[in-house]
Amino acid sequence: MANSRERIVIVGAGIIGLNVALVLAQRGFGGQITVAAEHHPGDTAPSYTSPWAGCNFSAISGRDKNALRWDKKGYAHLSSLAATGSSKTFVRETESIEYWDDNVPEEKIQDMAQYLKNFRVLPPAELPDGVRFGVAFTTLTLNAPNHLKYLYERLQKDYGVRFVRKVVSDIRDPFSNPETKIVFNCVGNQAKTLLGVTDSQCYPTRGQVLLARAPHVHTNVMRHGRDYETYIIPRPESNGSVILGGYMQKGNGDSSTYASEAESIIERTTALSPELSKHSFETLAAFSGLRPSREGGARIERTDIDVAGHTRIIVHNYGAGGTGFQAGYGMATESVDTIDDILEQWSSKFSGKL
Incomplete structure (x- = not known):
């Protein structure tokens, strides 16, 4: 018998798919959602990118208006989660300093200043050698794997979202259930090869990071170089763990880790962060992740397809690169x-009780 709970299927259980489930659930459709994915929060695999994230709210986004708009909404959302308590959500407000080796466009500065808490431009005297521009503000740092598990449990317990472990080889597969009306495509890097999508604009961006024990580090610090990224991100609710990075290697799909890169990370991060360098710290592990990137930016698009004479909907949501959280x-x-037009019809038909 067809499962009537699969009116909406979200393919992918990374941070993008989980956020789509959350937004739909908050609008009253939790009981109609099934999330289908090979890997779920708590798993680790090279193809499951989200748990490897640093991760924080960074001013790394370029001048793309879509990205800047999404960032603003994301900052407000993460701030509300931090206010709920990091012991529950694994999101925490953290003081942050970010540097650029190149000048930053004035419009980007103005955009950041509109919503980032305690935002200020750093005077030249506070900039390290080689840095052209810097800012300080209150960021949000996240414990990526634990935040994913928080969303996973919340969606199931509070909203009745169903999760199934399933390999989807074609984005049209969920429509084999006649109850399925809408599929959200949140597959990240798989969008390049997934049948029914095969987006040639997608590519991985490799990053290597180190997990270190450094409880004396409390400040997020980042330096955006011309051909590198260096960052120190304290991880909430982790007994003093810190993420040290990193790399932004466009088109590199290698999930291995390398001792030479670890050495470079330690050298760059200790030079950048006085907090890190003033005391010894312990390196616990090295990780490599593949950010799901896309030429032209992330794809948010609704498309209609015909399934056995009926119109069905696919909503694409992928390609966030390193800004998914x-x-x-x-x-x-x-x-x-x-x-919205479909959801309004459903709400009217079922009087808000799907």
């Missing part, structure tokens, strides 16, 4: 907005 909620709200 900070932009994911904003991307989710806008992807869900594309089906």
Whole structure:
């Protein structure tokens, strides 16, 4: 018998898919959602990118208006989660300093200043050698694997979202259930090869990071170089763990880790962070992740397809690169907005009780 709980299927259980589920659930459709994915929160695999994230809210986004809009929504959402308590959500407000080796466009500065808490431009005297521009503000740092598990448990317990462990080889597969009307495509790097999508604009961006024990580090610090990224991110609710990075290697799909890169990370991060360098710290592990990137930016798009003579809907939501945790909620709200007409019909038909 067809499962009537699969009216909406979300393919992918990374941070993008989980945020789409959350937005839909908050609008009253939790009981109609099934999330289908090979890997779920708590798993680790090279193809499951989200748990490897640093991760924080960074001013790394470029001048793309979509990205800046998604960031603004994401910052408000993460701030509300931090206010709930990091012991529950694994999101915490953290003081942050970010540096650029190149000048930053004035419009980007103005955009950041509109919503980032305690935002200020650093005077030249506070900039390290080689840095052209810097800012300080209150960021949000996340314990990525534990935050994913928080969303996973919340969606099931509070909203009745169903999760199934399933390999989807074609984005049209969920429509084999006649009850399925809408599929959200949140597959990340798989969008390049997934049948029914095969987006040639997608590519991985490799990063290697170190997990270190450094309880004396309390400040997020990042330096955006011309051909590198260096960052120190204290991880909430982790007994003093810190993420040290990193790399932004476009088109590199290698999930291995390398001792030479670890040495470079330690050298760069200790030079950048006085907090890190003033005491010894212990390196616990090295990780490599593949950010799901896309030429032209993330894709948020509704498309209609014919299934056995009936119109069905696919909503694409992928390609966030390294900004999935900070932009994911904003991307989710806008992807869900594309089906407002359908959701309104359902709400009217079932009087809000699906």
